[in-house]
Every structure is written in C-alpha cells, then in structure tokens.
Amino acid sequence: MRVKRYVVDSMPDALQKIRTDLGKDAVIINTKEIRSGGFLGMFTKKKIEVIAATDTASPGGTPSAAPSGVATMPKPAAPVATAPRSSVASAYGASAPQQAERHEAALSFPDVPDVLPPAPPAPAPRAAQGPAAQAPAPTQAAPKKAPADEDMLGELREMKEMMKKLSLHQALQIPSDPAVETIEQRLLEQEVDPLLVKQLMGQVLEEAEAADEPKPLTEAFVLASVRRQLIEFMQPKGTKAIRRDSRIAHFVGPTGVGKTTTIAKLAAEQVLKHHRKVGFITSDTYRIAAVEQLKTYATILNVPLEVVFSPLDLSKAFENLKDRDLIFMDTAGRNFRNEMYVSELNALLKSGGQSETFLVLSLTTKYKDMKVITSNFSKFKLDKVLFTKMDETDSFGAIVNLIRDFGLQTSYIANGQNVPDDIEELDELRMIDRILEDNNHE
Structure with a gap:
C-alpha cells in the first residue's frame, strides 16, 4: 500500500493530484484544515491537508526515492525501538476509519524519543504504594471479567432466540x-x-x-x-417510481451495490422519458473512482454535477442546481456502525424541499448481512428499497424476507449494467412466480 500526504488550497486540487499520483482507485483516508506560511504566527494561509492511499503502485512510478509523505505499509514485526516523525505517514495505511482518526490525533503530539521495551507479564494486582503506583490505575479500572460477562450474555441471548425458534418450529410441524x-x-x-x-x-x-x-x-x-x-x-403500499413532486432523490446503501450506475439509469429515464431537468450531487469523495464515474454519466446526459465534501457544502450545491426539476444525490457506502458517519449522512439527508430516500441493496448479498445493513440504515427516513444485480443470482427469497421483516415499500429492480435499459419497477406478482417456479424443469 502507498500512502501520500498533500497540502492544497482546495479539495478539487487534491483530487486532481491524487488521480495523477495514485490512480483512480485511491482512497482518501483523512482531511483537515491547517495553517501554513506567515511570519511570527501572522499572515498564515488556510490550507487543506489530505491523506490518500492506494493498494497499487502509482501510474508510471518507480520504487526508488519515494516522495515526502509516502511510506510503504510495514509488515508486522518485533516491537520498534524508535518512533521518529517521518514514520507517522506509514501509520496512515490503516484501512479502518477509526484508525485514521487515531492517527490524525497522533500527529498533534511531539516526538517520542524511544519506545519502552515490551513489558513483562503483569504481576498479580497489589495495593497502591504511593503516588507513583497510581499511574497505571486507568488501565486497571476496567474489570477483567467484563468481556467474559458480555460473551456470556451474548450466548444466553442466542440460546433464548434458538429456543424460541425451536418451539415455534415444533408448533408448526407440517404433516407429511x-x-x-x-x-x-x-x-x-x-x-x-x-x-x-x-x-x-x-x-x-x-x-x-x-x-x-x-x-x-x-x-x-x-x-x-x-x-x-x-x-x-x-402488495405495494404506494408509488414505486420517483414521485413527480419529489425534487431530491437520495440513494444510500453499502459500498459495491451499484448506487452510482443505478442513479445514471434513473436519471436517463427522467431526462429521456419524462423530460425533466436533472442534476447530480455526490458526497462519495471517499472513492476517487466514484466521482469520476458519475462525472462521466453527467457528461453523457449533459447534466450538471456538484461535488460536496461535507454537509456545509450542500447549500451552495443546491443553489447552483436551483433551476433543476430533480436532483439525484449519491452518498458514500461507509461503516454505518460508526456514529460519526451516521451523523454525517444524517446531515446530508436533511435537505430542503420534497425528497425521497432509496435504500439500494444487492440481491447477491446474504440475507443475514442484508438484514443487518437494513437495520443500520433504518435509523434514517427510508422511503423505498431498490434491488440490484438480479441478473447475478437465481435466489430471490431475500425480497420476501425483507418486506416481511421491515415492511419497506419496493421500487425498482436492476438486472444488468446497461444504462439506461437494465432497470424497471419491481413487479411483485412476477417475482412471486419466479420464486415458486420449478427451476429444475426450465
């Protein structure tokens, strides 16, 4: 993995440099505002520090003389003796957002001269012997039994659920x-x-x-x-298609389900069939390729595209698209167990005017995972569910399960990559027939 730090005047400048240096598959790990230049703390300029990474070598690059801020991910090894400032950049290779946050915080600390050698196994707890003995107290505050207790509670909950299902199963035994x-x-x-x-x-x-x-x-x-x-x-409870009175259509869901391609299909339908003036907004700046993909569709359809890097950019984006009849908003698929990303997405979805929120799910996803994803996104105002990749599976029971478990309104189903053809409104009757048909005698 290659990691690089950029100090730029604006995010578009950073995106251009990242594409050039690291390629379209690069991922932005962290961004923050910094101050640079000036004299004696005065006349400083506001800059943006961007940390980006990629799993592949940069285009046309050679392994010699890595530029400043670039570091190769180290392999796990014995404890390191020193931690100089130049090694901080390599720490940004961590993939989890939480790790990136910790590394950002670490940058604000001064250099540490040496790291202590590995500590021996902790001795049996002893009573505190003066002020010096109080230092490790925070690490001993959490009881050792807490994880075990939590595991036991989890096992008890699983056993209770299993017994509940078993009793229901026995009550519903079907005669041969x-x-x-x-x-x-x-x-x-x-x-x-x-x-x-x-x-x-x-x-x-x-x-x-x-x-x-x-x-x-x-x-x-x-x-x-x-x-x-x-x-x-x-049986559907309302309109499946995008409502005529909707001005904003939000699309949320995990990464890799085809949100961007789905938006392009629906936008083409609105432009070509319904003759509506369409605009795009994307907040998926986490993946460089996602912005490029939507930009390509915007060029083909001749519609404007606004890129927002935070909820604070939304008002300007809406102002630039005020002449549009319908705005499609693409969002990033991130770890929605993380409250920070939940709050960020929630702020993005609080847009003015009539709006709808579509949850996009892939039919190739196991229903167990689909259920967790839907539960996580249910904290937002979900209006409809949209299924993709119908052409990549022969199993459609997840649709039945999801409607039964969450009561969501169905909308569209995508069955291919062709824009704008491979998408249609979900026909429940036809889907039921496909589920019940004998696939062994086709």
Whole structure:
C-alpha cells in the first residue's frame, strides 16, 4: 500500500493530484484544515491537508526515492525501538476509519524519543504504594471479567432466540404431504426464511382442512395457496417510481451495490422519458473512482454535477442546481456502525424541499448481512428499497424476507449494467412466480 500526504488550497486540487499520483482507485483516508506560511504566527494561509492511499503502485512510478509523505505499509514485526516523525505517514495505511482518526490525533503530539521495551507479564494486582503506583490505575479500572460477562450474555441471548425458534418450529410441524414438501423445499432453495416457510405451509393445511380438500394435496392447490399468501403481504403500499413532486432523490446503501450506475439509469429515464431537468450531487469523495464515474454519466446526459465534501457544502450545491426539476444525490457506502458517519449522512439527508430516500441493496448479498445493513440504515427516513444485480443470482427469497421483516415499500429492480435499459419497477406478482417456479424443469 502507498500512502501520500498533500497540502492544497482546495479539495478539487487534491483530487486532481491524487488521480495523477495514485490512480483512480485511491482512497482518501483523512482531511483537515491547517495553517501554513506567515511570519511570527501572522499572515498564515488556510490550507487543506489530505491523506490518500492506494493498494497499487502509482501510474508510471518507480520504487526508488519515494516522495515526502509516502511510506510503504510495514509488515508486522518485533516491537520498534524508535518512533521518529517521518514514520507517522506509514501509520496512515490503516484501512479502518477509526484508525485514521487515531492517527490524525497522533500527529498533534511531539516526538517520542524511544519506545519502552515490551513489558513483562503483569504481576498479580497489589495495593497502591504511593503516588507513583497510581499511574497505571486507568488501565486497571476496567474489570477483567467484563468481556467474559458480555460473551456470556451474548450466548444466553442466542440460546433464548434458538429456543424460541425451536418451539415455534415444533408448533408448526407440517404433516407429511408430497406436494407440501415439494413447495416447501422450493421456497427454502430460494432462501425464504425457514420460519416463514413453515407458517405458509401451516396456512396451506388449514385452508385444505376448511375446504375439505382430498388428500394427498395437489401441487396446484399448494401453489395457489402460497401465492395468495405472498401477494397479501407483498402488495405495494404506494408509488414505486420517483414521485413527480419529489425534487431530491437520495440513494444510500453499502459500498459495491451499484448506487452510482443505478442513479445514471434513473436519471436517463427522467431526462429521456419524462423530460425533466436533472442534476447530480455526490458526497462519495471517499472513492476517487466514484466521482469520476458519475462525472462521466453527467457528461453523457449533459447534466450538471456538484461535488460536496461535507454537509456545509450542500447549500451552495443546491443553489447552483436551483433551476433543476430533480436532483439525484449519491452518498458514500461507509461503516454505518460508526456514529460519526451516521451523523454525517444524517446531515446530508436533511435537505430542503420534497425528497425521497432509496435504500439500494444487492440481491447477491446474504440475507443475514442484508438484514443487518437494513437495520443500520433504518435509523434514517427510508422511503423505498431498490434491488440490484438480479441478473447475478437465481435466489430471490431475500425480497420476501425483507418486506416481511421491515415492511419497506419496493421500487425498482436492476438486472444488468446497461444504462439506461437494465432497470424497471419491481413487479411483485412476477417475482412471486419466479420464486415458486420449478427451476429444475426450465
């Protein structure tokens, strides 16, 4: 990994230098304002310090004579004897945002002459013996048993959940019936939640009993019953498409799900079919390639693009796009377990005017992960869910599970990379038929 520090007048200058030196796959690790120049503390100029990194070698670069601020990530080794200031740049190679924050804080401390040798194993705790013994007190404040207690509580919660599911499973034991078993297996192969499958099959048997349906049940009867049940709770509650009165459409979601390409598809539809004046805003400056990708689509569609680096830039961006009928806002896919990023995104979504927020999810994601992602994003005002990469999977049960668990309004589904063609409004009836169809006899 290569890491480089830039001191520039503005973020666009930094982006240009990063692209030139590190390539489009570079990642911005940290930015902060600094003061430079001047005389005796006066007449200083405001600058921006940007730390960027890339996993690959810079274009056309050679390994000799790395420029100032560049360092190669060291491999894990024995404890280092000294920590000179020149080694601080290598510390920025850490990928986690939390580590980047710690490194930024570390820059403000003076040089440390030497690092103490590794400490021997801690002796048994003894009573404090005067002021000198009080120094390590903060490290001993947290009880050693806290992690174990937390693990035990987690295990107890898991056991409780497991027993709850087991009791429900036993309560819903389905009598043996060839047609029921066939459709049940089909739903499980589509990754529909097993408990939901049992509930669906239980309802099938209740309907068969009430209708005095002859045994064994036919596959047609079971399919009709399951289809009717799925339609009942998957029925859309509102408009799937972008509303005509919406002026801003926010797109949120994890990285790699295709938010930028999806925005380009929907923007092309609005421009070509609905003849609306469209504009782009992107806050995904974490990835250099994301800005370049949206800039390319903006050029093709002949629409303006505004790049914002913080919520403070939003008012200027909206002012520059005040003549637009509809504004698409692309956001970065970051670690939304981190409260700092949650607050930042929340501020970005608090835009004036009529707006909608679309959660973008990939159908290639395991439902367990999809559920965690949706839970994390549910702290924002989610209006609709949009699914991508339908062409890369044959399992669609996650759609059923997500609607059942979160009650989100469905919108679009993307089934390819072609702009603007490979996207359409989700058809629940057709999706249910795809889930229930026999894939072994296509």
